[in-house]
Amino acid sequence: MIVLSTDRLSISFGALRAVDRVSLEVEEGLVFSIIGPNGAGKTTLFNVISGLYVADEGRVLIAGEDVTALPPDKLARRGLSRTFQNLQIFFRMTALENVMVGCHRHEATGLIADLLHLPAVLQQNRRSRERAMAALARVGLASMADQPAGGMSYGALKRLEIARALASEPRLLLLDEPAAGCNAVETEEIKAIIRALAADGVTVVLVEHDMRLVMNVSDCIHVLADGHTLAEGAAAEVRNNPAVIEAYLGVHGTREAALAVG
């Protein structure tokens, strides 16, 4: 089944066409990567898909349903979750509380019940706490549950964001550069998490500059440059595509290109 598809999706910022008629189809349970040089429009594409930006043209479909103009919270309720390239952490909350917010879409108590702490709320709190602890354990942060997020290291925060997204139990997860700024060990952990997710049937869309990671985990790779699609295919195809190599060498990503080719 196609979980996510975009149909000639476009958005402009003034004269800059940051995403230019991008069409893609993501199969359920696969790891689908989107790569491209800096400024190619990867994050912008995520922002449009997750409802933060409204597309100028084109459509976004989740499981065949048109969700193009839906706000982010409605999309979340349909099982879409994401992480951010530049961290978006709730710094005044503990690690566990951050992840508990991830459970929000499953929490169904009303304002009055919350004020009165009715039994349903206490039960909900317990359930969310358990779910959040499980998500923290999954990214190896269980021991930091009660730490204020404001005091955690960058690598830990990266994984905290993943745990928070996992707590929402998404069917479709968008990861924007999860390994950026992580050391080799942390990158390995992230790789293992992505693999495990895919094995559980979660569809992962990955934006990442670490080509070793991308080539390793992806079932399909979609290449963007200057907002438009350059190529799509399995790792080996994309790696040897002359247009892709040129796009990387032509712009900034010399290091990535070397990795991609090598």
Place this chain on the structure above:
Amino acid sequence: MQDETLTPAARPIRSRLASLRRHPLALPAALTVLVAVTPLFLASSYHYRIAALVLIFALACLGLNLLMGYAGQISLGHAGFMGIGAYAVAIGPAHLGLPSWLSLLAGAALSALVAFIVGRPILRLKRHYLAVATLGFGLLIAIVLTNEAEFTGGPDGMAVERMQLFGWTAKGTVTWYWISAITFLLGAKLALNLIDSPTGRALRAIHDGEVAASVLGVDVARKKLAAFVLAAVYASVAGSYLALFNGHITPDVAGFLRSIELVAMVVLGGMGSILGSLVGTAVLVVLPQTLTVLHDYEHMVLGLIIICIMIFLREGIVPTLAAALGARRS
């Protein structure tokens, strides 16, 4: 103090104390003891009067703190809702023949409705823009209360009938101390419940990152509105109490200065601290009374004290002291 420096016997006591402090009923229990013990130190009707005023304003600050300290949204017009509550218990019995308690509830419902209608467009604004818009709202209420003289008595205000319940009349400073104390405790418990609930976590998430909250499924506009409505109800009840307690009310209750005072109480005591709402209010109600002995220098000294508190306890009194004591924020 490092744990290593403690004798072995002292360590379990310390950790037991720490876990006691973290118990969900620790703060409600402490607040209950506090308001129960305070009368031992109140020597006169005047003292009771000040204490009751502290509790009434602290009630309004509880709501405002949910909005500012937890959801991160400012309101510079919050006294407007105190005004609605105050005039509800003045106008209800005088012009509509309603009993005071029913007028109080009607005032709270009206405040909630007004907050719901006004909040929708206003809460889309951010920071300074939200501040100015709420300020405008507060001014509007104050002007309406001043201008509708045939109902409100205009700038001179109007008398407020005493509240009667089952033939019993609520009057006297001691009675009002206990009424406000019990209501404050109730308000504090509800606020604490909310914080430790899905809605409370969503509000705190909005404070730190609206974008992240929204992609996790939080309906940001709706949650902000809920906090605004709730804060309005707290303020409205506080306004009703103030009117019933004083027996007389003027449009000043809804004035700009009152709104600023409420914000100052919340910030001074500590944003996002329930105990802070009480402490900040106590400081700003009690200090001016004690400083009157300084005559001409009263306001100058008060201003200096406020500045010093904000410089040296920049997170507000309670959170800063709590952090210094190594306690969790409460």
